[in-house]
Amino acid sequence: MGEAGGHTPSQAEQKSFAERAKLTVTRRDFLIGAGAGAVTAGVVLGGAAVATKAISPSPSTSSGGTATANLSALPATMRRVELKIDGVTHNVVVDNRESLWETMNFQLGLSNSNLGCDRAQCGACAVLVDGKAVNGCTVLSARLGRGQEIKTVASLTTGPGVAGLHPIQRAFWLDGGFQCGICTRGFIMSTVSLLAVNPKPSAVQIAEGLSGNICRCGEYAKIFTAVNTAAAEMRGEKVTHLAAPIVVEATGVEAAPTAQALSKEFTFVNPLGTIEDVDPLVAALKLKTGILDASASERTVTVKWDSSKLNEQQVRDILAGMGKAVR
Numbered sequence: 001m002g003e004a005g006g007h008t009p010s011q012a013e014q015k016s017f018a019e020r021a022k023l024t025v026t027r028r029d030f031l032i033g034a035g036a037g038a039v040t041a042g043v044v045l046g047g048a049a050v051a052t053k054a055i056s057p058s059p060s061t062s063s064g065g066t067a068t069a070n071l072s073a074l075p076a077t078m079r080r081v082e083l084k085i086d087g088v089t090h091n092v093v094v095d096n097r098e099s100l101w102e103t104m105n106f107q108l109g110l111s112n113s114n115l116g117c118d119r120a121q122c123g124a125c126a127v128l129v130d131g132k133a134v135n136g137c138t139v140l141s142a143r144l145g146r147g148q149e150i151k152t153v154a155s156l157t158t159g160p161g162v163a164g165l166h167p168i169q170r171a172f173w174l175d176g177g178f179q180c181g182i183c184t185r186g187f188i189m190s191t192v193s194l195l196a197v198n199p200k201p202s203a204v205q206i207a208e209g210l211s212g213n214i215c216r217c218g219e220y221a222k223i224f225t226a227v228n229t230a231a232a233e234m235r236g237e238k239v240t241h242l243a244a245p246i247v248v249e250a251t252g253v254e255a256a257p258t259a260q261a262l263s264k265e266f267t268f269v270n271p272l273g274t275i276e277d278v279d280p281l282v283a284a285l286k287l288k289t290g291i292l293d294a295s296a297s298e299r300t301v302t303v304k305w306d307s308s309k310l311n312e313q314q315v316r317d318i319l320a321g322m323g324k325a326v327r
């Protein structure tokens with residue numbers, strides 16, 4: 001496929017485009033094409049959604065205008081585009097109605113984003129385009145060949161293991177901000193976009209920033225915790241993840257705490273209003289200096305703390321300061 005600008009496709013290539021188009025029958029094709037009974041440029045649309053046939057993408061480094069589209073040489077329904085994804089330029093021919101998610105998965109073999117609803121409702125497919133989170137299932141690949149920088153979750157990792165994860169990935173992992181994981185890549189990319197412009201978002205701002213993402217497993221409390229933890233680490237603060245006792249220093253290097261740990265169960269003076277209040281309280285408590293771990297029910301909270309930094313009265317004071325006085 002490494003076709004340079006001005007090249008007129010051979011008959012074999014023309015045939016290849018047509019064959020590919022015939023095999024490219026997605027839900028979108030059905031809705032746009034066959035649903036309306038349309039037959040265009042020899043492309044037969046219709047039927048159930050199936051995977052497209054790959055058309056041998058040409059990953060390359062940017063070579064300055066090597067992919068000048070010879071539009072007249074392609075079927076009217078196709079475009080040649082140069083997609084910059086995670087720092088790699090891909091020259092690829094796409095159907096005008098092909099989504100970025102379809103191109104990445106079916107043509108380029110990049111399974112770096114998940115498909116949930118395929119209709120711009122859940123955010124599972126979110127990737128960044130020039131730093132802004134967009135739904136890959138809905139953005140058309142034909143519109144992304146103008147130098148836009150596309151980033152997926154695969155661009156975030158800097159090395160092996162948990163320490164090599166981006167702070168946001170690490171926080172989702174160690175704070176348990178997922179169950180089935182279908183939504184997670186989308187939440188992570190939306191969080192990247194949010195924290196790039198707001199390093200210390202409030203709960204309301206997190207809710208607004210992630211409002212395009214849905215978690216069917218309902219892990220919102222831990223997702224919010226993960227966002228707060230990641231934001232703190234990215235600000236250079238020491239953070240403790242819910243999966244204690246791992247402590248991540250500001251350098252991003254993991255270290256086991258050397259603390260002398262004490263633990264005690266306390267009873268709330270006033271029980272929590274609902275079980276939904278437990279996770280946010282525990283998450284906030286774990287961010288306090290000297291607190292190593294915590295768990296809670298509606299009536300009690302069990303706290304493990306570093307006795308070299310806190311005594312029991314100071315733990316009680318921390319809880320009281322959070323509006324959760326204990327007996």
Ligand code: FES
Nearest residue numbers: 116117118123137
């Ligand atoms: S799969 Fe794209 S928004 Fe749901």
Ligand code: FES
Nearest residue numbers: 179183215216217
């Ligand atoms: S973890 Fe399952 S949808 Fe969010």
